[in-house]
Amino acid sequence: MxxxxxxxxxxxxxxxxxxxxxxxxxxxxxxxxxxxxxxxxxxxxxxxxxxxxxxxxxxxxxxxxxxxxxxxxxxxxxxxxxxxxxxxAGHPPATYGIELDVVEPSTVGADRALNVIAAHRRYKGDLIVVDFGTATTFDVVDYDGAYKGGIIAPGINLSLDALFAAAAKLPRIAIEPPRDTRVIGRTTEDQMHVGIFWGYVAMMEGLVTRLKAEIGRPAKVIATGGLATLFDQRTAIFDAIEPDLTIQGLGLLYRRATA
Structure with a gap:
């Protein structure tokens, strides 16, 4: 294997x-x-x-x-x-085999290229791939499978760590959805949960809306990464959840390179 x-x-x-x-x-x-x-x-x-x-x-x-x-x-x-x-990945004979239609193709991270390969293989048409990692990335894939660029935002863990490190009186909290949909927190921890969680949902929804408007065609939104399922319960922007998209991309790349 x-x-x-x-x-x-x-x-x-x-x-x-x-x-x-x-x-x-x-x-x-x-x-x-x-x-x-x-x-x-x-x-x-x-x-x-x-x-x-x-x-x-x-x-x-x-x-x-x-x-x-x-x-x-x-x-x-x-x-x-x-x-x-x-x-x-990205080096002969395992070159990506896709068009990296950006200003600096050599700077595209392997994980993002692999996500593009796997998402295009599985879904047709224009795509937006959202990957919840150390950073949260939004990658745009056109209907031909070319990588067109995207967005890099701080990951939710980074945001949480920065908040805890920079504010002396704020406690460290776990990443979890608020108990309900209210956004007026009644305790410090509730307010932090609301700010981190619903703030992140609002960011994702806003950026996906802007990306779709810029693409100008219908686009499916595919989410991957460990926290994808957590947010999927609280927003309707995702069309599919693929937790293992990067690993799928590695498998596809290996089979192409050894065919």
Missing amino acids: LLAIDAGNTNIVFALVADGGDIRARWRIATDARRTADEYAVWLHQLLQLEGHDRGVVTAVIIGTVVPRALHNLQVLASKYFGVTALV
């Missing part, structure tokens, strides 16, 4: 992907560019065993990363412990 590795700024996701593209298992670890290949191997080997897999089940590795310093140790993991040379 393919081991697909999505290395983001906050977490790295490892997933076992079957030949047909089905995701058989996935694991998440905090991103630390100093973590060695040996450390990854010990952690991953234990998780493979817990899922009933031997290390030999991995026959190929592909890596997509927005953390350049993490790449080397992930490549060593592939070669030393799985006996394969990892493909790297």
Whole structure:
């Protein structure tokens, strides 16, 4: 099976992907560019065993990363412990194969390109892909599958951390929807929940409305990332939720590169 590795700024996701593209298992670890290949191997080997897999089940590795310093140790993991040379998303032979119709194509993050590839494969027409990661990104994909640009906004965790760090008397709160739809908070924590949660919903709804107006054609909105389902319960802007869009993109890219 393919081991697909999505290395983001906050977490790295490892997933076992079957030949047909089905995701058989996935694991998440905090991103630390100093973590060695040996450390990854010990952690991953234990998780493979817990899922009933031997290390030999991995026959190929592909890596997509927005953390350049993490790449080397992930490549060593592939070669030393799985006996394969990892493909790297965006580099030959695993080039994206899509048009990056922006001013600086080389600066487009691997996660965003992979999301575009997977979303276009699954849905037709113009698309807006919203990814809830360290940053919240909005990516515009035209009906031909070209990446046209988008928006980068602070992720909700970043916003919450900044609020806690900068205001001495405000407590640290968990990310969760308010208990009801009222926006007049009666306690400090309620007011923070309202500001963070409903403020974020308002931002998303406003930006998606502006994006659709600028596109000028009907566009589906696809959400991905860990918090997508949380917001889906409180807004009607999403047409579909795809939690594993980036991993799906890695699987598609591997199959294209090895066809």
